[in-house]
Amino acid sequence: MSASSTRFQRYWLPGLAFKAVVIGGGYATGRELVEFFLPSGPRGGLLGMLLAMLIWSAVCVVTFQFARATNSQDYRTFFKNLLGPLWVVYEITNILFTVLTLAVFGAAAGSIGHAVFGWPPLMGTLCLMAGIISVAAYGNASVERLFKWVSFFLYGVYALFVVLALTTFGDRVIANLAADIPSTGWAMGGLTYAGYNLNGAVLILPVLRHLRSQKDALIAGALAGPLAMIPAVLFFICMVAYYPQIGQETLPSDFLLQKLQRPAFHLVFQLMIFSALLECGTGSVHAINERIAHAWQSRHRQPLSPSLRLAATGLLLVVSVFLADRFGLVALIGQGYRWLSFVLLAVYVLPIMTLGVARLWKQREPARAVA
Numbered sequence: 001m002s003a004s005s006t007r008f009q010r011y012w013l014p015g016l017a018f019k020a021v022v023i024g025g026g027y028a029t030g031r032e033l034v035e036f037f038l039p040s041g042p043r044g045g046l047l048g049m050l051l052a053m054l055i056w057s058a059v060c061v062v063t064f065q066f067a068r069a070t071n072s073q074d075y076r077t078f079f080k081n082l083l084g085p086l087w088v089v090y091e092i093t094n095i096l097f098t099v100l101t102l103a104v105f106g107a108a109a110g111s112i113g114h115a116v117f118g119w120p121p122l123m124g125t126l127c128l129m130a131g132i133i134s135v136a137a138y139g140n141a142s143v144e145r146l147f148k149w150v151s152f153f154l155y156g157v158y159a160l161f162v163v164l165a166l167t168t169f170g171d172r173v174i175a176n177l178a179a180d181i182p183s184t185g186w187a188m189g190g191l192t193y194a195g196y197n198l199n200g201a202v203l204i205l206p207v208l209r210h211l212r213s214q215k216d217a218l219i220a221g222a223l224a225g226p227l228a229m230i231p232a233v234l235f236f237i238c239m240v241a242y243y244p245q246i247g248q249e250t251l252p253s254d255f256l257l258q259k260l261q262r263p264a265f266h267l268v269f270q271l272m273i274f275s276a277l278l279e280c281g282t283g284s285v286h287a288i289n290e291r292i293a294h295a296w297q298s299r300h301r302q303p304l305s306p307s308l309r310l311a312a313t314g315l316l317l318v319v320s321v322f323l324a325d326r327f328g329l330v331a332l333i334g335q336g337y338r339w340l341s342f343v344l345l346a347v348y349v350l351p352i353m354t355l356g357v358a359r360l361w362k363q364r365e366p367a368r369a370v371a
Contacts, residue, residue: 005210005211005212006210009144009207009210010210010211010212010216010219010220011216011219011220011223012220012223012227013144013147013148013207013210013220014060014064014204014207014208014211014220014221014223014224015060015220015223015224015225015226015227015228016147016148016151016227017144017147017204017207017283018056018060018200018201018204018224018227018228019151019224019227019228019231020146020147020150020151020204020276020279020280020282020283021199021200021203021204021279021280021283021284021287022056022197022200022228022280023154023228023231023276023279023280024101024105024276024277024280025104025105025108025273025276025277025280027231027232027276028253028272028273028276028277029251029252029253029254029273030235030236030239030251030252030253030256031250031251031252032193033045033232033235033236033239033252034239034246034247034249034252036048036189036190036192036193037049037186037189037190037193037236038236038239038243038244038246038247039185039189039247040183040184040185040186040189041181041182041183041184041186041243042176042177042179042181042240042243043177043181043183044181044182044183044184044185044186044189045186045189045236045240046233046236046237047183047186047187047190048186048187048189048190048193049190049229049232049233049236050190051186051187051190051191051194052190052191052193052194052197052229053194053225053226053228053229054225055190055191055194055195055198055225056194056197056198056201056224056225056228056229057221057222057223057224057225057226058221058225058353059198059201059349059352059353060201060220060221060222060224060225061217061218061221061222062221062352062353062356062357062360063201063202063221063352063356064201064208064211064217064218064220064221064224065214065217065218065221065360066078066081066082066352066356066359066360067205067208067217068208068211068213068214068216068217069214069359069360069363072205073205073206073208073209073290073294074205074206074287074290074291074293074294075090075091075094075202075203075205075287075291076091076291076294076295077294078202078205079091079202079347079348082351082352082355082356083347083351086347089343089347090202090344090347090348093340093343093344093347094199094202094203094287094288095288096336096340097199097284097340097344098284098285098288098316098320099319099320099330100320100330100337101280101281101284102281102284102285102316102317102320102321103320103321103325103330104330105128105277105280105281106125106128106129106317106320106321107121107125107325108273108277109124109125109127109128109274109277110122110123110124110125111124112124112270112273112274112277113125113127115270116267116270116271124274125321127274128274128277128278128281129317129321131278131282132278132281132282132285132313132317133310133313133314133317135278135282136282136285136286136289136309136313137306137309137310137313138306138309139289139293139306139309140206140207140209140286140290143206143207143282143283143286144207146278146279146282147207147279147283150275150276150278150279151279153272153275154231154272154275154276155230155231157268157269157272158230158231158234158235158272159234160265161234161235161238161265161269162234162237162238164260164262164265165237165238165241165256165260166238168259168260169241169242169259170241172240172241172242173237173238173240173241176240176241176243177237177240181243195341195345195349196341196344198344198345198348198349199344199348200228200283201224202287202348203283203284203286203287204283204287205287205290206286206287206290208220235253238256239252239256241256241259242255242256242259253269253273257269285313285316285317288312288316289304289309289312289313292304292312293309296308
């Protein structure tokens with residue numbers, strides 16, 4: 001734990017990192033928002049997002065405090081402390097998830113490169129891989145800079161998007177928000193969306209080294225939910241203008257950008273989506289790198305060098321983006337995606353909110369007695 005860490009590093013950075021690994025391509029394009037929140041109607045969708053945000057904050061608070069209490073700065077150490085020998089179940093599940101998401105991100109980056117610059121899809125995929133490798137190979141400081149500056153860019157683009165949307169079709173937004181549309185199913189939508197994204201709280205454990213106290217962990221965890229959900233809320237408000245027909249669009253972001261008729265901003269938004277893919281992919285790879293680094297440190301009594309980080313990152317990306325798709329692993333893992341989500345809930349969310357809370361509570365009792 002760093003004694004020289006700034007307030008930004010202690011309070012805001014964990015939430016920005018959590019946002020980075022949650023956002024991905026489906027969130028950034030609006031497709032996930034359509035799937036989980038739009039069916040509940042404009043106001044119901046906002047209620048579902050509020051519920052998901054509160055769940056994220058609650059789980060992040062407990063996760064961050066447990067990680068600090070057990071000095072867990074990588075997911076292997078975290079789950080050894082939480083589950084004992086069953087930690088390997090999480091390891092396998094996380095690797096499968098990472099292979100799937102990196103393969104999907106690679107394909108999405110290829111599509112963006114083709115749509116914006118007319119490149120062959122492979123070029124966009126290689127650009128994403130090069131970006132992840134160049135950041136992840138240099139460890140925590142490099143990854144944290146990426147989270148910081150991409151966050152400024154992302155929040156700025158979403159804020160500008162809202163301004164342009166409200167000035168162009170704001171009357172439609174107000175009318176649909178005021179309309180008497182049933183708000184059914186919002187609780188299930190919020191619970192489901194929150195549940196399968198909670199793995200992000202474990203992936204960003206390396207940035208928690210800046211926390212000085214359990215109070216820091218409480219504040220950082222509480223901020224994580226809003227920081228991750230604010231862009232989604234802004235985007236959803238814009239989508240409400242074309243409810244319910246926007247629910248049929250494969251890429252809601254493109255649909256709205258075409259309504260805005262601003263080609264320059266359309267390009268900026270595509271670059272923002274690419275940046276979101278970059279920080280999300282980097283966050284997933286960095287979590288595995290840090291797990292390897294801590295194991296290497298324990299065994300060899302020396303830190304993992306940048307060249308070894310580079311090799312590990314490159315190997316993971318090649319396996320995920322090219323070989324997994326070539327041999328059908330992406331389709332295979334994708335078919336079991338929901339089951340993998342249930343496994344994550346069983347080995348992470350349920351234990352941390354029961355066993356983790358109980359352990360934290362027990363640690364408070366001696367502290368009270370001393371006081």
